Amino acid sequence: MMTRSGSGQSIRVSGTPPVFDARTHEKRVGLIILATDHTTEPDYARMVASDRIGVYVSRIAYANPTTPENLRAMQPELTRGAELILPGEALDAICYSCTSASAVIGDAAVEAAIHAARPGVPVITPPMAAVRGLRALGARRISVLTPYTKETSRPMAEYFARHGFDIARFTCLELDDDRVMARISPASLVELAQEAMAPNSDALFISCTAVRAALAAPAIEAAIGKPVVGSNLATAWNCLRLCGDDTPRPEHGRLMTLPLDPPLRDAS
Numbered sequence: 001m002m003t004r005s006g007s008g009q010s011i012r013v014s015g016t017p018p019v020f021d022a023r024t025h026e027k028r029v030g031l032i033i034l035a036t037d038h039t040t041e042p043d044y045a046r047m048v049a050s051d052r053i054g055v056y057v058s059r060i061a062y063a064n065p066t067t068p069e070n071l072r073a074m075q076p077e078l079t080r081g082a083e084l085i086l087p088g089e090a091l092d093a094i095c096y097s098c099t100s101a102s103a104v105i106g107d108a109a110v111e112a113a114i115h116a117a118r119p120g121v122p123v124i125t126p127p128m129a130a131v132r133g134l135r136a137l138g139a140r141r142i143s144v145l146t147p148y149t150k151e152t153s154r155p156m157a158e159y160f161a162r163h164g165f166d167i168a169r170f171t172c173l174e175l176d177d178d179r180v181m182a183r184i185s186p187a188s189l190v191e192l193a194q195e196a197m198a199p200n201s202d203a204l205f206i207s208c209t210a211v212r213a214a215l216a217a218p219a220i221e222a223a224i225g226k227p228v229v230g231s232n233l234a235t236a237w238n239c240l241r242l243c244g245d246d247t248p249r250p251e252h253g254r255l256m257t258l259p260l261d262p263p264l265r266d267a268s
Contacts, residue, residue: 024054025051025052025053025054026052026053027052027053027054027092027243027244027245028053028054028056028086028089028090028091028092029044029048029053029054029055029056029091029092029093029094029095029239029243030056030057030058030082030085030086030091030093030094030095030118030121031044031055031056031057031058031085031094031095031097032058032059032060032078032081032082032085032094032095032096032097032114033057033058033059033060033097033098033209034059034060034062034074034097034098034178035059035060035061035062036062036064036178036179036210037059037097037178037182037209037210038179038182038210039182039209039210039211039212039232040097040209040232041055041057043212043214043215043232043233043236044232044236046214047214047232047233047236047240047249047252047256048236048239048240052243052245053239053240053243053245056085056086056091057085058081058082058084058085059081060074060077060078060080060081061074061077062074062098062178064176064177064178064179065176065177066100066148066149066152066175066176066177066178066181067149067151067152067176068104068151068152068155071098071100071101071104071105071152072101072104072105074098074101074105075101075105075109075110075113076113078096078110078113078114079113079114079116079117080117082094082113082114082116082117082118083117083118085118091118091121092121092122092242092243093121093122093123093124093238093239093242093243094114094118094121094122094123094124095123095124095125095126095129095235095238095239096110096114096123096124096125097126097209097231097232097235098125098126098209099125099126099127099130099156099207099208099209099231100146100148100152100155100156100207100208102125102126102127102128103127103155103156103158103159104155107125107127107128110123110125111123122242124235124238124239124242125235126207126209126231126232126234126235127156127159127160127207127231128238129231129234129235129237129238130205130207130229130231130234131160131163131165132234132238132260132261133229133233133234133237133238133255133258134165134203134205134229135261136255136258136259136260136261137202137203137227137229137254137255137258138202139165139201139202139203139227140164140165140166140202141165141166141167141168141198141200141201141202142160142165142166142167142168142201142202142203142204142205143167143168143169143170143171143196143197143198143201143203143204143205144156144157144160144167144169144170144171144196144204144205144206144207145171145172145173145192145193145196145204145205145206145207146170146171146172146173146206146207146208147172147173147175147181147184147207147208147210147211148172148173148174148175148176148207148208149172149174149175149176150172150174152176153170153172156207157170160205168198168200168201169196169197169198169201171192171195171196173192178208178210179210181208181210181211182210182211182212184211184212185212186212186215186216186219187216187219189206189211189212189213189216189220190216190219190220190223193206193216193220193223193224193228194223194224197224197226201226202226202227203226203227203228203229204220204224204226204227204228204229205228205229205230206220206228206229206230206231207230207231208231209231209232209235211230211231213228213230213231213232213233214230214232214233214236214252214253217230217233217252217253217255218251218252218253221253221254227253227254227255228253228254229255233252233253233255233256234255236252236256237255237256237258237260238260241259241260242260246259
């Protein structure tokens with residue numbers, strides 16, 4: 001069949017019917033990230049997205065400075081953020097990509113808010129994934145480096161202590177703007193990690209999805225001689241394993257070579 005447009009150009013309908021795949025990607029990962037986030041999407045494009053796994057992003061409102069009050073204010077936005085990720089289509093995992101807010105709000109409350117829109121989908125938070133990653137590495141005594149202020153770091157210290165970790169050293173950088181945190185250079189992170197790592201620690205956790213710790217992880221591990229777990233590295237690892245991708249990726253650090261043990265119910 002052929003018609004003519006208003007310009008006189010003839011337009012024909014193809015006689016060959018298209019063939020449709022069941023999905024554009026076999027697996028789908030949803031990301032809920034802050035409006036100000038510079039780092040999570042590039043990290044997931046590098047570590048998670050593939051021809052098999054699609055990554056789909058929803059941004060929610062957030063206003064600096066990074067304080068417990070401002071972090072807690074995101075909780076009502078989580079349900080709407082989850083609703084906007086491929087509405088009506090199945091997802092294999094949803095990650096709320098904010099470490100400090102997850103510690104302040106609590107994993108259970110984050111999960112409940114997301115499940116209000118997407119019931120039954122596995123929910124991942126950065127501190128939850130970090131706990132799983134540290135356990136997979138066999139770490140019990142850890143050092144922690146955050147870019148936050150002391151006030152915002154306290155809930156993080158309480159979170160890891162509550163999950164049974166002995167914190168040998170906790171270091172913060174006293175920053176309160178996640179856009180500034182994202183600008184810390186990978187080379188600087190290596191130097192900061194060396195200072196933050198206590199000699200008797202089994203592993204180092206670097207908090208914050210804004211910080212480019214995943215990019216620096218191999219260099220940090222080479223410098224400190226111990227495993228490092230960063231926020232985006234941990235959630236990317238957790239999402240890959242939930243999607244059935246167990247391929248070792250040593251170029252991203254030791255965590256990316258390990259399986260995800262059957263997850264226990266994490267305390268919030």
